[in-house]
């Protein structure tokens with residue numbers, strides 16, 4: 493066995509010692525003994541699906557003050573839940589085929605605790621209800637009426653989630669009421685967010701109103717732990733956007749975290765995640781999936797089926813919209 497000596501760098505953006513699973517993934521076999529290996533850990537970091545710059549800015553505000561990753565991801569995605577112009581998350585989300593806006597969300601912390609709400613109506617911040625499920629109940633998932641009742645008991649206010657704009661769009665859609673999955677390759681706006689705080693701890697959150705005009709009762713990947721979101725604080729985290737059925741079929745986010753555990757970078761793991769999905773859908777071009785991942789060192793990556801998916805990243809180095817490579821090139 494080689495003896496590995498790690499140099500400790502002390503600043504907010506770097507860290508020294510890494511946990512055993514990360515050590516296992518470092519390729520140091522050819523290094524002579526006693527040669528110090530420096531592994532720079534970038535932290536804090538906040539990333540989210542798509543270009544939701546206000547959400548990452550909010551998460552960063554929390555992280556910069558020394559706040560924890562869990563608070564950062566919750567408060568970050570709440571920005572999109574409250575934004576009526578984002579028509580696939582929270583207030584202003586598009587309804588199902590019956591005209592009801594039904595929300596899905598989940599959250600996961602550094603200790604593997606998680607909470608989720610599915611088919612939740614009339615509540616503006618499903619992510620905060622999911623956090624309450626995690627923290628105040630012995631359960632992980634609450635659904636529908638039960639979740640709504642629980643939210644009221646926790647002090648959440650009843651809110652009309654349909655806006656003037658989504659009401660009109662729904663009335664328009666009803667004229668033809670095409671009872672088939674509407675696949676809008678460019679218009680999946682679920683927010684999945686991952687953050688690593690200045691302690692080096694990782695948390696994630698994911699929230700959506702799901703696919704527009706879905707069959708009443710449909711639940712996507714976003715509130716399913718392991719599908720739309722997964723965090724393992726020893727390894728990293730992953731989250732997804734796009735057609736949830738395909739993400740569930742591969743347990744996408746869990747798969748990506750496990751691939752990182754085996755030594756893949758976040759980028760490589762996201763690519764493999766998309767390729768697994770495409771293997772089950774050979775030749776199919778009519779759907780979009782975007783994966784996003786972060787590892788324990790604060791490295792990030794993303795990959796998608798079609799061009800157009802990007803992710804926002806906030807670090808000490810800046811606040812960037814990161815381009816993402818795709819399976820299909822155009």
Ligand code: ASP
Pocket residue numbers: 580679680681682700701702703711712713714732733734735736737
């Ligand atoms: N993943 C979400 C769902 O299937 C939708 C999306 O990301 O647009 O519900």
